[in-house]
Amino acid sequence: MIVNFFILSPRGDTIIAKTYRQKSNSSISAHERSHTEAFFRKVKFWDGVAPGTPGMDTTLGLKSGANTGGGGMMMNGEGKKEEKKRGDAPPVFVMPDGYSYMHVKRNGLIFGCATEKNVSPVVVIELLSKIAKVFKDYCGTLSEESIRKNFILLYELLDELLDYGYPQVTQTENLKAFVYNEPIVVSKVADTGKMINPKTANASAVHKPVISSVDTDGRKTSLSTNQKNEIFVDILERLNVVFSNNGYVLNSTIDGCIQMKSYLAGNPQLRLALNEDLTVGKHPSGNSAYSTTTFVDDINFNDCVNLSEWEHGRTLSFYPPDGEFIVLNYRMTGEFKAPFRIFPSIEEAADGSNNKLELSLHVRAEIPDNHFGANVVIEIPVPNITTGASCSVVSTPTAVGVHAEYVQKEKKIVWNLKKFPGCTEQTLRCKLSLGGVCTSQVKREFGPINMNFEIPMYNVSSLQVRYLKIAENMPGYTPYRWVRYVTQSSSYVCRL
Amino acid sequence: MASTYPNSNMPVPGGPPPTNGHPGMPPGAAPSSTTPPDYFTESRKGEVNELRALLRTFGTEKDRNRKRDIMKKVIAYMTLGIDVSRLFTEMMLAIETRDLVIKKMVYLFLCNYAETHPDLAQMCTNTLVKDCGNEDPMVRGLALRALCSLRLPQMIEYTSEPLRKSLQDGHAYVRKTGVMGILKMYHLNQEEFDKASFNDILYDMLRDPDSSVVTNCILVLNEIMADSGGMALNRAVMLHLLNRIHEFSEFGILSVLDLVPRYIPANDDEGFQIMNLLDPVLRTANAGAVVATIRAFLSIADAVGKRPGDDRDPDSPTVDDLKRQVVVRIKAPLVTLIASSSNELAYVLLKYADQLIDLCPGIFDDEYRQFYVKYSDPTHIQHSKVRILAKLANPQSAPDIVSELSELVANVDDTMGRIAVRSMCSIALRDSGGEGAVESIAMRLVEMLDLQGIPHVSSEAAVSLASLVRRHPSIASAISAPLPRALKYVTEQSGKAALIFLIGECGESIIEAPYVLEKVIDSYENITDDPVKTSLLAATVTLFFKRPSEVQSMLGRLLKKATDDVSSQDNHDRALFYYRLLRSSPDPSVAKSIITSKSMAMSTDHFAEEDDTELRAALMNEFNTLCTIYRCKPENFIDEENLVKFVKMPPEHPLPREEAAAPVVDPGVNHISDQFGAAAITDALPSDAVAPAAAPSGEVDLLGFGDDFGSPPPAVNTSSLQTLSLKSSVSLSGDEYQSKWGEVADTDAVVVSALPLRAAPVSTDAVEGSLSAFNLFTMASGELPTEFKFFLYCQEEAGGFYLIQAVVQKAPASLSLTVKSHGYQNDPTKVNQVVELIKTSLGE
Structure with missing residues (x-):
């Protein structure tokens, strides 16, 4: 299926590499390495055009589409080819060596492979993601350092994960039987700051390797002896919202998931119950805001989930696999109460000069006052001819870490709020000076305003976990349950 | 020194080598075999020597962890790309160990350098072969994997025996490794491989109780038989695998799902049953399985749907209807996957959605x-x-x-x-x-x-x-x-x-059009781009017919310039063409009708030059492959040797349902049968289908179907494959009978005349009774003075009809038959069986 596998560091160094097959005539690793380097350069300095092969349209259809005009006249976009295109490298493309290279990025690392066959790209991408997941489960964290430190363990895992380029054992828990090396835990420097809520466990608690110890005979000790019985549950909702400039919601969707990481000894069966009124399928009126039942458009489940009680009772039962896993994904469209509302306005300066503009931005948090938005970043792209800007912030005293500035290099205003309390309104005023006359064309270059935030212990949809419990009654077995709700912005945009 | 690991002076793969003070050398790239400066090589040598010294202490070292650390150092250097093959001998001394961590590292080292040091590698073959017989299945598996991964053609003779033994190992881990080992051997030396005739064993092992072994068998067979489109497939194998599908791991299931599109269901019901069976897969978050299922569904729709001109039940859905239904079914799961997946997966799935939208426009509209x-x-x-x-x-x-x-x-x-x-x-x-x-x-x-x-x-x-x-x-x-x-x-x-083209086209409504073009014509010499010239020519000529008086002179100038311009053959010829056309035709309206003809005004939604219908159809055959991403045919980016053509199997379908009589063989599949009640997919892997292993050709047909599928099925199986099996109840009206009879040309009928009978029947009723016992039904019958006449019919399990006109002469007693097979091609064997049945029922 694949001919090699490699992990590249953010700088392009090969950290892990394994070759499964070689073209019969080509000789070995130095060669291989130069290909990996060429691949890395391509990904890093993506120019918009995949190397491709003859007969393949690598210009995103722009070239073929350029053959317009009358009477079969040829107008191919010669001018276009020379021009620099930028963007992100797609995860699948052909390199000049004739292989298709596929990769996934995780924590800045590139997990990649090449194939010579016409394989299913979905499967290969899933395989790479799976390898990354297994490595994370075993190392605790996924970073250049943790991979370098644990390379022997990872080669050992890789040997069982893949044989001759075909996936073999891929479940974290099944791999345990084959693995004899111990993980070397890398102390995580300052966590990503995902959680600032004292009621939850330290976020780094989740970054424990799935195997902790190997006894002197090289056999693994059972987990229960030295680990707390813990289970971490995340109900994560990512919001996609587009506002028009008058605050009207143009589009809104939620992508949610329930994610778990179990360190429960003995791997007991768990039961997870959701709202009983949860309905799967499109809401008949397309608007779930005024309805009592909870509608999700669609939902999918992890392979391990038993759905026999799903139709009646909305209850799932499963034996949690080791490591991090997603119990279910769901998606909702239709209106919901947006946690933040954005009201922008742009006016020409009062003094009548036509090269000055005033921008003001009101953002209102429509979440209860015991909640807050964390790590809020609001970015406002400004026209290219902007020469400078001064920002002033009008904020309530409860807001923490408020700072706004104009970044000349990227032509945008960045407004940070470490903590944006619920039920408050924050305002930003900017005076922009332009290097030219402000026309309606110039105004078009404003925006869209993008907002990034995270709201701990809050979810927008009405999806709820009724309970999570161990199926059998086991006296004296008291697991720690860490449940958190998190609402995140995925694409929270306001147009100007 | 040894105890310093994992402190910072331990080099880790890809990291900057510790003694490398050379600033210009990018880390990771440094050790590659490009020409490093001399002092650099020296220092490397020093380090390798240091390692060698360390390794020498290995034998006397008692502390397990220290031993491991020494090994780790060597491997670390190796993965850095530094050539540590000089330590081969020392490393091989460590192969005899009970510590699996060390053993694995030695194997890793061995596999890495075996190809470049075949002689040294050969020395440790004995140890490996011995380890293949170790009591610990882990060790057996590891040793076997290492042995097969050496990539040394001369080692085949040592490999094939342990390999063969491993296939019967009690532990699935060893068997599965062995199966993959077969593939490695195949790529190493095909001659030896053919001699060993592993194919038969692999087909046999499709019934292995462990699904991971089965998965590997499918993968290996698919690759070995890539020339003929992949593993040979028949109904028994397919149903056996489908019934066990829940046992497979998340990636293992794909090997089975990928077989389904290649399988032609025996009949419509079976097709729908397979779809029902696979439907739960669509609810999982396993994207690979979901898309494989989509492909399987589309393929089944292709097989069971009605096509135009088909004589099936008018109510049965057409191929296009079915495909639309499939796409409607998979829409929500696919969109959910796109929304919930990582960016990389979402990108790939979007390409899939794109292709499905092309296939069935309109269905995804409401999810825009x-x-x-x-x-x-x-x-x-x-x-x-x-x-x-x-x-x-x-x-x-x-x-x-x-x-x-x-x-x-x-x-x-x-x-x-x-x-x-x-x-x-x-x-x-x-x-x-x-x-x-x-x-x-x-x-x-x-x-x-x-x-x-x-x-x-x-x-x-x-x-x-x-x-x-x-x-x-x-x-x-x-x-x-x-x-x-x-x-x-x-x-x-x-x-x-x-x-420029637009200005020509809109000439009537732009007052200044001629003057705008004139400016461009006057600066013709400055135009560097051919397409601009081309469109200038076209626009000026078009405009000429709209506003002749204003344009005439500039057209003349333009044609002059363009015919003198030899930079582009196309433009030059085009200008000449316009010139001659305008000059030669006596009536300008002729030229006008040619040039301004609106025949190119289109009625379809794409321009002729962008028509990709054929490409789309080709891509649909390659759904769920890289073709979907690149939007081009596989031969454009896959080496010829790696192309696998798409072959549907088995060719004998639709075939009679001989298995209908045989109940479910494998008791382990009952839970699936439960879902469908009596209509369960019967797992009819016949236990006697395994042909004697000692067949002379070595290409034995193991599961009822040969690997050499291009040639006709081996004679041994012919009879069993083509056994007639008739439905016990058939409803057919007189009109249908007549129309069906009429649809089959008389020339296609099989006529059997004047078969002598021992005795003529007494009455039509007697004959009808005995015929119906054989599932042969009578549409009409009658007694004439000299003969009985019967219009009979029967239906095969697979759906096809046989229509028979039988005439029984009273004296001398004889039987004449005209048999028309309706629904598929004449099959002499089956027609003969029908004839035999009738004879039997007449008491012969």
């Missing part, structure tokens, strides 16, 4: 908001989404989609802006936006023409307008006003060419 671009999407995902959005436009959604697209036009990413313009244009070209959409899009494009700050957008808008005018000539007058102005500031050549 899911394809809106997110701020956080990487550019390649944004591009894919915008292209899909254009295909989702219908009269309800078009206004939303068009305004969304126009927001993206000014995107910082140039390509994004272009694609957004193109997508708007393509909505208008398809005319999918409902009434007024074309005009409103045209107006938006005209606005964009004036976006001087974003030159690529104005150029792209010009190109799009040119296409629109070709498609909808009526809008020409509405967009003409800004064209001359735009010509001044559109800088891109493609945009210029489009504008």
Whole structure:
């Protein structure tokens, strides 16, 4: 299926590499390495055009589409080819060596492979993601350092994960039987700051390797002896919202998931119950805001989930696999109460000069006052001819870490709020000076305003976990349950 | 020294070598075999020697962890790309160990250097072979994997025996490794492989109790038999695998699902049963399995759906209906996967969605908001989404989609802006936006023409307008006003060419058109771009017929310049063509009718030069492969040796359902049968289907179907494969009988005349009774003075009918038959069986 596998560091160094097959005539690793380097350069300095092969349209259809005009006249976009295109490298493309290279990025690392066959790209991408997941489960964290430190363990895992380029054992828990090396835990420097809520466990608690110890005979000790019985549950909702400039919601969707990481000894069966009124399928009126039942458009489940009680009772039962896993994904469209509302306005300066503009931005948090938005970043792209800007912030005293500035290099205003309390309104005023006359064309270059935030212990949809419990009654077995709700912005945009 | 690991002076793979003080050398690249400076090599040698010294202490070292650390150092160097093969001998001394961690490291070292040091590697073969017989299955498996991974052709003789033994190992881990070992051997030395005749064993092992072994068998067989499209497949194998599908791991299940599209269901019911069986897969988050299931469904729809001209039940769904139903079914799961997946997976799945939207337009329309671009999407995902959005436009959604697209036009990413313009244009070209959409899009494009700050957008808008005018000539007058102005500031050549073309087309409504073109003609020498010249020629000639008096002289000048210009053969010829056409035809209206002919005004939604119907069909056959991503046929990017053609199996289908009589063989599959009640897919892997292993050719047909599928099935199996099996109840009206009879040409009927009978039957009733015992039914019968006449029919399990006209002479007693097989090709064996049945029922 694949001919090699490699992990590249953010700088392009090969950290892990394994070759499964070689073209019969080509000789070995130095060669291989130069290909990996060429691949890395391509990904890093993506120019918009995949190397491709003859007969393949690598210009995103722009070239073929350029053959317009009358009477079969040829107008191919010669001018276009020379021009620099930028963007992100797609995860699948052909390199000049004739292989298709596929990769996934995780924590800045590139997990990649090449194939010579016409394989299913979905499967290969899933395989790479799976390898990354297994490595994370075993190392605790996924970073250049943790991979370098644990390379022997990872080669050992890789040997069982893949044989001759075909996936073999891929479940974290099944791999345990084959693995004899111990993980070397890398102390995580300052966590990503995902959680600032004292009621939850330290976020780094989740970054424990799935195997902790190997006894002197090289056999693994059972987990229960030295680990707390813990289970971490995340109900994560990512919001996609587009506002028009008058605050009207143009589009809104939620992508949610329930994610778990179990360190429960003995791997007991768990039961997870959701709202009983949860309905799967499109809401008949397309608007779930005024309805009592909870509608999700669609939902999918992890392979391990038993759905026999799903139709009646909305209850799932499963034996949690080791490591991090997603119990279910769901998606909702239709209106919901947006946690933040954005009201922008742009006016020409009062003094009548036509090269000055005033921008003001009101953002209102429509979440209860015991909640807050964390790590809020609001970015406002400004026209290219902007020469400078001064920002002033009008904020309530409860807001923490408020700072706004104009970044000349990227032509945008960045407004940070470490903590944006619920039920408050924050305002930003900017005076922009332009290097030219402000026309309606110039105004078009404003925006869209993008907002990034995270709201701990809050979810927008009405999806709820009724309970999570161990199926059998086991006296004296008291697991720690860490449940958190998190609402995140995925694409929270306001147009100007 | 040994105890320092894992402290910082331990080199780790890819990291900067510790003694490397050479600043210009990028880390990781340093050790590659390019010419490093001399001192650099020296220091390497020193380190390797140090390692060697360490390894020498290995034998006396008692501490297990220290031993491991020594090994780790060697491996670390190896993965850095430093050649530590000089330590081969020392490393091999360590192979005899009970510590699996060390053993694994030695194996890793061995496999890495065996190819370059075959002699040394051969020395440790004995140890490996011995380990293959170790009591610990882990060790057996590891040793076998190492042994097969050495990539040494001369080692085959040592390999094949342990391999063969491993296939019967009690532990699945060893068997599975052994199966993969077979594949390695196949690639190493095909001759030896053929001699060993592993194929038969592999087919046999498809019934292994452990699903991981089965998975590997399928993978290996598919690869070994790639020349014939992959593993040979028949009904028994397919149903056996499908019934066990829940046992397979998340990747293992794919090997089975990938077989389904190649399988032709025996009949419609079976096809639908397979779909029902696989339906739960669509609820999982396993994207690979979901898309494999989609492909399987589409393929089954192809097989069981009714085609035009098919004589099946008029109520049964057509192929297209079924495919639409399939796409409707998979829409929600696919969209959910796209929304919940990582960026990489989402990108790939978007390409899949794109292809499915092409296959069944309209179905994804109501999910268009899911394809809106997110701020956080990487550019390649944004591009894919915008292209899909254009295909989702219908009269309800078009206004939303068009305004969304126009927001993206000014995107910082140039390509994004272009694609957004193109997508708007393509909505208008398809005319999918409902009434007024074309005009409103045209107006938006005209606005964009004036976006001087974003030159690529104005150029792209010009190109799009040119296409629109070709498609909808009526809008020409509405967009003409800004064209001359735009010509001044559109800088891109493609945009210029489009504008010039438009000025020619809209000549009537642009007063200054001739003067605008004249300026361009006068600066003809400055035009560097061929397409601009071409469009200038076309535009001037078009305009000439619209406004002859104003254009005549400049046309003359242009033709002169263009015929003198030899930089482009195409332009030169075109100019000559115009010139001769205009000069030679006595009546200018002839030339006019040729040049301004509107035959190119189109009625379809794409231009002839963009017709990709054939490509789309080809791509649909390759759904769920890289072709979907690249949108081109596999031969464009896959080496010939790696191309696998798509072969549907088995060729004997539809075949009679001989298994109907045989109950479920494998008790382990009952739970699946439960789901379908009596209609369960019967797992009919016949236990006697395994042919004697000692067949002379070595190519024995193990599961009822040969691996050499190109040739006719081996004679041993012919009879069993083509056994007739008739339905016990058939309903057929007289009219249907007549029409079916009429549909089969008399020349296609099998006529059997005057078979002697021992005695003539007494009455028609007696004959009918005994016939029905054999599932042969009578439509009509009658007694004439000299003969009985019967119109009989029967239906095979597979669906086909046999219609028989039987005449029994009273004296001398004889039987004449005319047999028409309806629904498929004549099969002499089966017709003979029908004849035999009738004879038997007549007491013969």
